[in-house]
Amino acid sequence: MSAQTRIAVSELRLYLREPAAVAATLGLPLLIMVSFGLIVTPGDDPIYTYFPGLAISFSLAILSLNLLPTILAGYREKGILRRLHTTPVHPSKVLIGQLLVSSAVAVAMAVVVVAAGRIIGYPLPGQPLGFVLAFVLGALSLFSVGLLVAAIAPTARIATAIGMLLFFVNMFTGGVFTPREALPGFLNRIGDFMPLGATMQAVRDSWDGHFPQLPHLVVLATITVVFGLASARLFRWE
Template sequence: MNTLALRRLAITEAKLFLRDPVTAFFGLAFPVVLMGILGSIPALRKASPAMHGLSTLDLYAPILTVFTLMMLAMNGLPPLLAGYREKGVLRRLSASPVRPAMLLGALLPLYLVVAVISMALVMVVGVICGVSLPQQVAGFVLAFVLSAAGLFALGLLVAALAPSGKAGNAIGATLFFPLMFFAGVWIPRDFTPEWLRRIGDFTPSGAAVQSLQDAWTGHFPHGVDLLTLAVFALVAGGAAAKLFRWE
């Protein structure tokens, strides 16, 4: 019964996700479109000694992979869960065979699948434009999983603290922009001062991009970056579990 209910809940949430054009576009399609636009500029495909033999497009491949995770974590989870609580959806679920906790069992795998699809499409477009596939596969998978765990945990913490759907959207958006900055969306991390990169290393977005970039170029991700992501996943996730209110 629980398995069937979980499956139906996951299908329903998937349909709702696809019916929201803003979240669906920016969470799934935007990184792919941006990779295609950047790849169409010849100068961005040229490797540079100043960037350790990489091109600007090489730097943006892991950035755009993390962008999807940030979008889903900050602009997807908080307003959705806080809105469900505000409207009494979670309270009504508690009186049905579908327990509120099962909602997370449907949402988190759904968002992870969306992130994987977006990442795969970014890779396909990147390969067409001359970007190589990740060379350290095991390290890349580990970095991606920890990146998803750290960012989603932060999103759940925002959802736990937000008193309403609008507040969840506002708080998530407020955090989204500095996370984008430290991820290098506007200025790739390699172009920023050393001290700013060091600060970014201790943010979930900065650590995520750096660990994925290391794996992309054939190096196992640095332990500090992986530890940063694991700490965010454990601390933010634990705080979210303790503070989350179902009604």
């Protein structure tokens, strides 16, 4: 087993030992689908795509804006990354391990949401390729934002504070707390340029049988590249 694989497995074990993290990223999306499925009968109205979009977007936001930056900033604060510089294992392997675990959890969450929705009575995403593209770009864009927070936050507490601020701003403007149909037009326009808002709408479009709108995909790809490059340039190991 390679050093990278061992670190990824170790990070996965640490994640599984945190019941709150597992509940927020896997249990809560399932609870959202089941609870709304019991209350509201799925139908043809586009508002019904809000519920799977909510479950997926909420979990991705928790993973990328709360867990990822707090963990990595905590490793730096505790000197773990600095100490790895004295070993043959480069500290970047910890970062890669965290990304691998976060990506695996995100995929597992998406499978849970799709499967639960199908059991409850929701149709499968009407545009499968569009759904996969929206999910992958959405996850990458949000992870890149989380990595930038981890790159600039000197402590885990500050990373948590910044992540929570970004979390609530994205949730409010992105049509996650409240469906886009109930938001004023100016908030929808702002949400179109936010990673969570673009992800939410792209997932909803693909679930409803439409290919995600190009502007949303361009926004997600641009955020991934810009924030990803910025985090790579600014990330401090000490």
